[in-house]
Amino acid sequence: MSSYPQVMALFCLVILSAFFSAAEISLAAATKTRLQALSEDGDRRADLVLELQEHPGQFFSALQVMVNAIALLGGIVGDAAFSPFFMWCLEPIIPAVNLPHVGFVLSFLLATTLFVIFADLLPKRLAIARPEVVAMRVVRPMRIVIKVLRPIVFVLERLSDACIRSLGLPTKRQETITSEDILASVGAGAAAGVIAPQEEAVIQNVFELESRLVPSAMTPRENIVYFTTDETEASIRAKIATVPYNRFLVCDKDLDHVVGFVDSKHLLRLVLDEKPICFQEGGLVQPCQFIPDSLTLSEVLDVFQRTHADFAVILNEYALVVGIITINDVMSTVMGDLVTTTDELQIIQRDDDTWLVDGATPVDDIEHALGIDELPEDSAYETVAGFMMYMLRKIPKRTDKVVCGEYTFEVLDVDNNKIDQVLVTRTKGKAPAPEASETTP
The missing domain is CATH 3.10.580.10 (CBS-domain)
Known part of the structure; x- marks a missing residue:
């Protein structure tokens, strides 16, 4: 008996499984902002994808029903398609009593490999590259599948929603965008060369307006x-x-x-x-x-x-x-720095490990320049001079030092009890705990 019909059936099952894999990953990866932009341009399919994202339970219920059904059929058809071929090839070298078992194992491995590569990995990698485009292409067929499987989808959706609510988790997709998300995207764009470093700095400064006093x-x-x-x-x-x-x-x-x-x-x-x-x-x-x-x-x-x-x-x-x-x-x-002249700079980097800092420099600026998350208790002062006074617990004198992490802050110049300049030096090796020290000139 020819195994060509089983091979063609297996090929069709791989194509169907690839379609559902691409649909699954594209809907999950498609961003709401891009879909809304496409919707505003008049693409009705973007509205349908947004609607499915609002109610993902129906989509994933129908998807899992089809994926599992195809996987079961693939195992059955794969055995029927390849077992005869492997048994015919191995008949001269393997005893007849073991031949059906060996043929089954080899056909199972081959069918599984085909599904993993062509029905899972490739479609998902292609869909993740352009999720919005793929999602809009598969949304209408998926709506038909959901309608056909509506009774099953209804039951599965209610059961899954009940389980999710029992865990205290939301049943709908959360699309809240934070400033951290935007800054992460900007950083990725700068790393890729899409956004210039100066533009990245300006965007970061805009978001810092909410926190800078x-x-x-x-x-x-x-x-x-x-x-x-x-x-x-x-x-x-x-x-x-x-x-x-x-x-x-x-x-x-x-x-x-x-x-x-x-x-x-x-x-x-x-x-x-x-x-x-x-x-x-x-x-x-x-x-x-x-x-x-x-x-x-x-x-x-x-x-x-x-x-x-x-x-x-x-x-x-x-x-x-x-x-x-x-x-x-x-x-x-x-x-x-786009509008600051050299004479107006408050932070001058002398080399890779030293900076000359004006005492009136805001704490936010020095933290950004040195790549420090935050100085100790930085809400208690506003400038580098205030940081030195807070850490030393006195009016600083020349050569007084404060060690914070891997950085040493040294007072270079004091005028009428006002700190004019501070030298910041980065030390190599293990970062010590913050401490202050005095030096009598």
Whole structure:
């Protein structure tokens, strides 16, 4: 009896099994965002795939019924297709009593190999390469299979849902996308060369706006140039000539009593018109926007959007001025090195293992530059200078050191108790525990 019909039947079963394998992996791997984009382009098949992803129980129930049925039929047909051939080949060398068993084992191994390679591995690898395309091609046939097997699918779906709920797991696919997922995708794109390193840095900085506080981007109190209401015109002209700022705070006697701010272009107009500069003149001093120092940079952008302002004074919990911030400061944080000149860099890498760091550098920036997840208790301070003071538990002096992991932080320069520069050195070998040490010069 010819075994050609059994061989053709086995070939058809392999094709069917390959189809269901590709359908299984493509539906599971297809991303919701890409399918939604295809749906918006008018592809109805993307809507059908999204619908199946919303109710995967029916799909996988029908799929498993067909996969297991095909596997059973494949074993039966494979034995009928190949056993006679192996028995005929091995008849001269194997006793007749053992021949049926050997033929069965060899036919089983051959059929299993065909199913594993052509009905499982290849279709799944092809489907995972382009899951959305494959999913949209198989979705309509799979809907027909689901309708044909509806009674069986209904029972299996209810039983599987009951088991999943008993384990406290969701019965529907979760499509929540977190910032970590996006950053991981961006990192993969940068590694593949699709995204430039500068673009990757900008995207990372955008997400850090949610966690970075205002002090990390502000102009600190000691760098603020301001006028007092009773300041002489000669002093005002000297400050304008010395410091090319766009805005200057106007205060009543000291910085903690802010009256408002004045735009430098208005002052320049008065100078060009040879008119006296008087802050009591109506319309010259404008009201300021005040914000607490506990806001994140993202919240500052919201404030600027609501108030149509681009400049704010930052107060601490004691209503004292700690700094000022503009929308350009926030944008500079996002753009990073793309808009920062060499003279403005706060972190200068001298070689592979040493960095020269400005004391006012935000903690987030130094952690990112050194590849550190977080410095010890970094919520207790905002800058590298604050880190040194917190770890040393005193006002630092030159040559004072702090060892944190594989990095050593050494104070290089102190001006009026303010840390100007810190040298960071990476040590080779085992990372020691964080510790502080003092050196008397």
